[in-house]
Amino acid sequence: MTQNRPWIPYLLILPSVAFLALLFVVPLVQTIWLAVSDNGVPSLANAERMVTDINFTRSVKNTFLLTIVVVPVQIAIALAMGTMVAKVGRGRETILWIWTIPLGISDLAAGLVWLSILQNTGYFNSLLFSLGVIGRQASWLSYQTPVALFIAIAVAEIWRGTAIVMVIIVAGLNQVPKEFKEAAEIFGAGPWTRFWRITLPLIRPALQSALILRTVLAFEVFAVVYALGGRNFPVLVGEAYNWQNQNQNYSVAAAYAVLIMIISLAATLIYLKALKVDPERLP
Amino acid sequence: MANIVIDRIRKSFGAFQALKEVSLTINDGEFVSLLGPSGCGKTTLLRIIAGLETSTSGDVRIGDRSIIGLVPKDRGLAMVFQNYAVFPHMTVYENVAFGLRMQKADDARVKAQVEKAAGLLHIEPYLDRYPNKLSGGQRQRVAVARALAVEPKVLLMDEPLSNLDALLRLEMRTELKTVLQSAGTTTIYVTHDQTEAMGLSDRIAVMHNGVVEQIGHPVEIYNHPATRFVGGFIGNPPMNFIKVPVSNGQVAAGAEQLATPKDVGNEIVLGLRGEAVELAPLPQGLEMKVRVAEPMGSHLLLTGSIHDQPVRVILPASETVKSGDTIGLKLDSKRITWLSPESGKSFPAVLA
Numbered sequence: 001m002t003q004n005r006p007w008i009p010y011l012l013i014l015p016s017v018a019f020l021a022l023l024f025v026v027p028l029v030q031t032i033w034l035a036v037s038d039n040g041v042p043s044l045a046n047a048e049r050m051v052t053d054i055n056f057t058r059s060v061k062n063t064f065l066l067t068i069v070v071v072p073v074q075i076a077i078a079l080a081m082g083t084m085v086a087k088v089g090r091g092r093e094t095i096l097w098i099w100t101i102p103l104g105i106s107d108l109a110a111g112l113v114w115l116s117i118l119q120n121t122g123y124f125n126s127l128l129f130s131l132g133v134i135g136r137q138a139s140w141l142s143y144q145t146p147v148a149l150f151i152a153i154a155v156a157e158i159w160r161g162t163a164i165v166m167v168i169i170v171a172g173l174n175q176v177p178k179e180f181k182e183a184a185e186i187f188g189a190g191p192w193t194r195f196w197r198i199t200l201p202l203i204r205p206a207l208q209s210a211l212i213l214r215t216v217l218a219f220e221v222f223a224v225v226y227a228l229g230g231r232n233f234p235v236l237v238g239e240a241y242n243w244q245n246q247n248q249n250y251s252v253a254a255a256y257a258v259l260i261m262i263i264s265l266a267a268t269l270i271y272l273k274a275l276k277v278d279p280e281r282l283p
Numbered sequence: 284m285a286n287i288v289i290d291r292i293r294k295s296f297g298a299f300q301a302l303k304e305v306s307l308t309i310n311d312g313e314f315v316s317l318l319g320p321s322g323c324g325k326t327t328l329l330r331i332i333a334g335l336e337t338s339t340s341g342d343v344r345i346g347d348r349s350i351i352g353l354v355p356k357d358r359g360l361a362m363v364f365q366n367y368a369v370f371p372h373m374t375v376y377e378n379v380a381f382g383l384r385m386q387k388a389d390d391a392r393v394k395a396q397v398e399k400a401a402g403l404l405h406i407e408p409y410l411d412r413y414p415n416k417l418s419g420g421q422r423q424r425v426a427v428a429r430a431l432a433v434e435p436k437v438l439l440m441d442e443p444l445s446n447l448d449a450l451l452r453l454e455m456r457t458e459l460k461t462v463l464q465s466a467g468t469t470t471i472y473v474t475h476d477q478t479e480a481m482g483l484s485d486r487i488a489v490m491h492n493g494v495v496e497q498i499g500h501p502v503e504i505y506n507h508p509a510t511r512f513v514g515g516f517i518g519n520p521p522m523n524f525i526k527v528p529v530s531n532g533q534v535a536a537g538a539e540q541l542a543t544p545k546d547v548g549n550e551i552v553l554g555l556r557g558e559a560v561e562l563a564p565l566p567q568g569l570e571m572k573v574r575v576a577e578p579m580g581s582h583l584l585l586t587g588s589i590h591d592q593p594v595r596v597i598l599p600a601s602e603t604v605k606s607g608d609t610i611g612l613k614l615d616s617k618r619i620t621w622l623s624p625e626s627g628k629s630f631p632a633v634l635a
């Protein structure tokens with residue numbers, strides 16, 4: 001039927017394409033133009049203003065540090081969770097469901113949850129006090145305790161963002177037929193060898209997807225940081241937000257946005273290259 | 284010593300009994316085939332021996348040591364999986380080398396063993412390739428090579444040649460037999476293919492519905508099946524079963540009287556191999572109505588009935604019998620198996 005009317009598929013696709021073009025491509029082009037122009041002429045003034053700002057180096061450093069710490073921990077935890085749940089027979093669905101609860105919590109809410117735990121009058125201090133570890137309220141989230149603040153943010157991020165990695169990895173593990181592990185076991189591979197030499201290579205595509213997704217999201221970290229540390233822990237998106245709202249300078253905010261985009265694209269490219277998935281070697 | 288003793292193994296999946304008290308003893312260096320229809324529990328039994336599945340009850344001993352509590356890698360055996368399980372992310376070379384690498388063999392030995400196994404299975408041209416690019420039969424041979432490369436004491440093979448063409452299968456099976464025999468490997472070989480089982484095995488175990496119906500030398504199983512199932516499953520055409528009346532401990536076959544075992548009822552089942560007959564004039568011979576006569580070149584296949592029960596017999600190609608004829612047959616009394624009509628089990632051979 002559609003052979004006589006070849007335009008039908010296009011017609012059906014049109015609304016979604018138009019929607020994306022309107023709400024994604026146009027703002028993207030506008031943002032890029034905003035970032036690299038000054039009063040309507042191409043200019044690097046915004047970029048210069050961005051990099052010379054006192055918070056710029058710190059925000060770049062913090063964002064990268066957070067990504068480098070959080071993403072590997074999340075992958076490791078997700079792998080551990082995935083392999084553990086694979087051994088479970090009954091109740092598997094329930095365990096997975098509980099583990100994915102953080103997925104349903106917005107990042108700001110997650111930040112507030114951890115704030116209620118870690119603030120001066122929070123649950124953590126109450127616990128330490130009742131155990132006699134501290135004599136009076138300790139502060140964890142102030143600019144005087146940068147290490148504690150960093151750890152708190154990292155823990156909150158790990159808590160919030162591991163579920164999505166786990167979902168991808170569990171899906172990947174489900175794709176690996178158990179015969180491969182069994183064959184390895186017969187031929188003398190112990191649990192670690194099986195994990196490193198059989199399981200890990202076989203879930204490479206899932207691992208790659210999880211890494212790309214999580215890393216891109218990690219570079220966009222904001223709400224959790226904002227809830228826990230405010231401006232004590234500057235990150236890239238936070239700076240964009242400040243330039244936009246506090247300083248009302250949309251151009252420098254746009255420059256930050258473009259920078260984040262470039263970093264994300266570069267990270268994606270690196271993963272695609274480094275973890276190249278050779279279709280020939282898939283099951 | 285690597286004899287295998289399978290002692291009253293049971294396996295249930297929920298309410299379903301896949302294995303119902305299977306006992307088997309396989310001697311050191313012996314080649315035993317497990318033969319049986321699809322779903323009878325052959326793979327399940329192998330997986331229990333390998334330690335990939337836990338049995339519901341029973342024991343498995345190798346070299347008189349119970350291995351039932353050991354993890355697979357401590358059982359000292361190799362296995363060829365029914366669906367190959369060749370690692371897709373390793374080259375054929377690394378696949379074949381896998382077991383040796385796990386044993387931390389040095390490179391020289393790995394190379395020598397891989398080349399030997401690959402040569403035997405004619406997979407040298409593919410050593411640098413990935414399994415995904417190989418045909419099913421090629422992958423299957425990689426799986427066999429991987430198992431042979433470690434020179435196991437005990438080798439479990441689950442239909443290892445099922446995907447090869449007839450010619451290659453014949454060649455591989457002869458080579459396998461030679462290698463395993465000279466290495467003295469104790470082998471359990473699962474197959475659907477009865478000619479393969481007959482040709483390769485020291486003994487055949489015929490399985491049916493989770494039970495070993497009979498274990499014995501191929502010729503013994505062929506000539507004296509322990510049950511009706513075994514007689515019907517082995518041989519082409521299958522054994523004929525004719526229910527006949529017994530009077531005074533004898534069964535009339537035309538003019539001839541055949542002695543039955545002692546203490547049978549009024550009826551007995553006569554198990555007759557299609558080729559254990561020769562043409563005889565009527566009325567001395569046993570009457571057979573021929574429905575279809577098929578000249579096969581090497582022999583003549585007759586389908587018809589005796590005592591109104593369906594039979595298939597084989598005569599020399601030189602005989603001239605046509606569809607629709609009624610003929611007389613003389614039965615070779617030494618090759619008759621008597622079976623109980625109730626239990627379907629055979630009586631011990633009657634000594635003439």
Ligand SMILES: Nc1ncnc2c1ncn2[C@@H]1O[C@H](COP(=O)(O)OP(=O)(O)OP(=O)(O)O)[C@@H](O)[C@H]1O
Nearest residue numbers: 296299301320321322323324325326327328365475
């Ligand atoms: N994990 C399992 N859960 C439930 N039932 C199973 C399981 N594994 C096997 N079975 C059942 O046990 C029976 C025996 O299976 P098995 O794989 O041992 O058969 P098989 O003799 O190897 O057959 P084939 O010749 O087709 O390979 C089958 O009826 C099968 O459905």
Ligand SMILES: [Mg+2]
Nearest residue numbers: 325326365441
């Ligand atoms: Mg099977």
